[in-house]
Amino acid sequence: MEIDWKKVDGLVPAVVQDATTKNVLMLGYMNEEALATTKEKGKVTFFSRTKERLWTKGEESGNFLELVNIKLDCDNDTLLIQANPVGPTCHKGDDTCWAEDNNPNFGFLNTLESVIKDRYDNQEQKSYTSSLFKKGINKVAQKVGEEAVEVVIEAKDDNEELFLNESADLLYHYLILLRAKGYELNDVVKVLEERHK
Template sequence: MDPKELKFDKNGLIPAILQHVLTREVLMLGYMNSESLQKSIETGHCWFFSRSRARLWEKGESSGHFQVIESIAYDCDKDTLLLQVTPQGPTCHTGTQSCFDGAISTGELSNSSPTLYAALERLQVVVHQRNIERPADSYTTHLFEKGIGQIAKKFGEEGVEVALAAVSEEDDRLVSETADLLYNLTVLFEQREINLEEVGKVLLERAK
């Protein structure tokens, strides 16, 4: 469809919802005008129009946490956009994966836990920070200083621990060992400069 057919409001804006392409989690809501939409299409990154600053801005221009566009859809009324994206870090300026991090109490529904993917993404951010800052009292720093050989060895050891726990331990022990395994996998990927998003893409492709 020609973007000119979209229904912008009286101020020339249209709401744009960002959704994680892998987890389907809603990440943020912003507003686009025709120019920022065109820049988003041309660059493959999300551009918005700031109502408070009255200018175009690119999501991630300050933090480096860009949003790579995978697809753009519009609703049945043609007055709202849905952008499926691959985040290059936390979406919210507060450091959380999604800007929708708060919850209105609705009884049992308010007790829902964060998704595994959200936890892994947060872990990936923390591990990356440890790699850059290298705090002296951090175990993660110790692993990075030992290099890829030691990191790979530790990952292998944790894999064995998971297998043993699966055979002879209680469920909580298996869960704990699996958490250790995923932590060490995250460190390994950071050392190799590979984003966990790449694994998600392969899994989705294989699930077709």
Template sequence: MTAVTVDFDIETIDFAKGDGLIPAVVQDADTLQVLTLAYMDKAALAETIDSGQATFFSRSRGGRWRKGETSGDFLNVVSVTPDCDADAVVLKVRPVGNACHLNRVSCFGDEVAPGVGQLAKLERTIAIRAAADPQESWTARLMQQGIKRIAQKVGEEGVETALAATAGPDAEVASESADLIYHLLVLLQARGMKLKDVIDVLKSREK
């Protein structure tokens, strides 16, 4: 399991303010969707960092609770970041299954990967389908045809998007843009790249 990114000393976290507990906001590392809110004592935070799996203190049970031990829906932790007062943390995770005990992705409503988080969800889906049977998945079939064919599709969808923008209704522009984004994400997958690589370039250009 990948090591958890931590840039703080656990001794600096203020557990005393909350009578030994701190709130832990759990967020999907890719879609940035808030998945749940739980609580940690010092031992749970230490175990989370050491194990790479989200471990909490259950106030109802009065003790340790590792998410997924009974359900199989684990939260694999990417990073832990304290807030400015060091009395709460954000866990960025890659979930295995659902975060909510009601079998929902998030404890905060039914929506899955809202807003631009849908792009990260699509990227995950493409990665899964790329390994599927080409007879059953267009994504796998396209990947099997190779990078040149995928690049050609990106070019075709780019032209169709441009044509829709100059002469078509908004619904057509949205539809063609969706096709373009999908094929662009397939291209990145075929190159072994991530959407994050593109976002990093965009962030660097802000400067």
């Protein structure tokens, strides 16, 4: 790692990212000694500009950042630290220094889950999803089965557009089923993560 220490007066910004969720947890600064200490101890250590000394995140609270990986940006003057947080990262007790929850983010699927939750919570709305919830769990489960069969049928053909459309229908109805059962996609991901260990 060829960091341009002179370019940044001996301190480089270190963006800390949760190695699993990929959420940004905090920003700190490192000098050469802090970087060496981080690599040696496996716990993220910064140079505190206010204390003017090395500071290992969690040295007082026990909420350490366990090092997973370090990457250097294209300009050789910023670090991306991937770590596993032990407890909240922010000194105020929040998961991140931006007061955000450190939950897994599935991009648009999270947005879709929010829409489905709204339809579940407000079943009087006039929408396909609300009407499906009103018909009960048996109908919701049946729709997942129907969509799964359609995916299998389209998988055997060469029409990519139909296959992807049926796959989208299956995923959508599966998210509806999860909500009807009181679960979210993250609950399934946790099971997969546990199996992976």
